[in-house]
Amino acid sequence: MATVNADNRGLRLAVRYGVLTLIALIFIFPLVFMVVSSLKPDFQLLSDTGSLRAFLPVGDVSFNNYAAAFDRAPVALFVFNSVFVTGATVLLSLFLCSLCAFSFVFLEWKGRGVLLSIILATLIIPFETIAIPLLLIVSKLPWIGLEGFEIGWLNSYRVQIIPWIADGLTIFLFVQYFRDLPNELIEASRVEGASWWQIYRRVVMPLAGPVLATAAILKFLVMYNQYLWPLIVVQQEEFRPVMVGLGYYFQLNPAWGEIMAYLTVITVPVLAFYLILQRAFIASIASTGVKG
Template sequence: MAVITPDNRGLRLVVRYAVLTLIAIIFIFPLLFMGMSSLKPDQQLLADTSSLRAFLPVGDLSLENYREAFERAPVGLFVFNSVLVTGTTVLLSLAICSLAAFSFTYLEWRGRGLILSIILATLIIPFETIAIPLLLLVSKLPWIGFEGLEWGWLNSYRVQIIPWIADGLTIFLFVQYFKDLPRELIEAARVEGASWFQIYYKVVMPLAGPVLATAAILKFLVMYNQYLWPLIVVQQESYRPVMVGLQYFFQLNIAWGEVMAYLTLITVPVLAFYLVLQRAFIASIASTGVKG
């Protein structure tokens, strides 16, 4: 039987951190390559790809690619559109899907199991099969705007937000998390005379930090990377998100330095969003591993 000594424990800790550091470096390499490439002219960028120089700040470095990227396309507008659409969708999705999951978990009503099964079944339906019917639907729907009644949702923020507020995966995540919460908390709140909404808002949601972070990150990545749907429903430049804006850099002559600069700029909101929620996200992974 092996005896664990302080020296062995320290060696294991060093090995563990060395492995984790190596994994982190592997995941950072694409971001490092993108950032370094965005500072180099095209000829040097392509020449450096065959060596480790691609990951190093060497050669003729400048911010010229960023200046030319802003001249070629309204980068700031595209980033603003994506952040607005993604942020609004994430907030509304967390609210609506958590309410639906609360109803499926704690309220007794006829047919809830069947409806939840139908919602989960939508996860296996590819978006491409419903894209055209959804397009025909949103092109005919009415909307009350500042100028009165309007017909059709095309070329707007709402057409990029409303169809994606509720989805089966987010509801499933909340349902599974709510099922693991102690029932005694709900029963105690009911005995104290709390309404169902008060239980949802004051008892359940304060404990739902891990699942909120997990659902928010997954939803953010899906919405921020949207391409096909905005390409179909948005023709005006003023409403286009970042992924559709990427087309501007592949027209006529392709400048790879500008492409890397654009990719670096649109990656910043994703990294910022993840860094804000990283603690709750890590806690959600840890809690999932402990429950088994």
């Protein structure tokens, strides 16, 4: 009987891993197609799309598309701009949104429930409805920088960062996670004489690894894939992100090999960011919160 049960468990485990492997291959195929296509000239790329050769590095394979892609557009500059804007926004967003959520969960003040409801209600407002009003606002805002006082935020990094620091989804994620933390930790810290800032920095945030990883990945993907807002507020090439830079390859005749090479290059920061936070992200999915 024990042998039969062991065989059944082994069969179920094999089936489970087989299904997971199949799902993984389905998600990997687009990446494989992108990388392989970036190594082929356009005529071969298009002719191979109707067969399995599209996923195989066969035929006239070279790195010519990468050289042509870097010649056509300042790819390194676009990648730097996107990584800088995205990284700055993610860091500022995690800090400010976690502070906001901390005040909603642990501090007692009038109207916090109403204000939280208003913040969550902003999630249903599409960006297209506020794009023009937001553009009018940022075009008239003052700024004091290294070059002195100026009016307007257009054609800058700040116009791509500051409007997106706080958002309802990130605040909601932190609120839900903080609510699951045991109140005994907060009460004990208050009895010990800790200030609210010390509780936030030394008690709450060290336990917030899973939600930090989740919020960081979601924010990173949103910011790195920004297209409409940078297209509206950035006209100078030195501030353009990768998604706006993609338009360089669709002028006149699209160069599909160069497009695939460009997509491969700009995907690297996304994969690197995800791999860095992978363990904490998986923990956040598996975790149901810390219970007291």
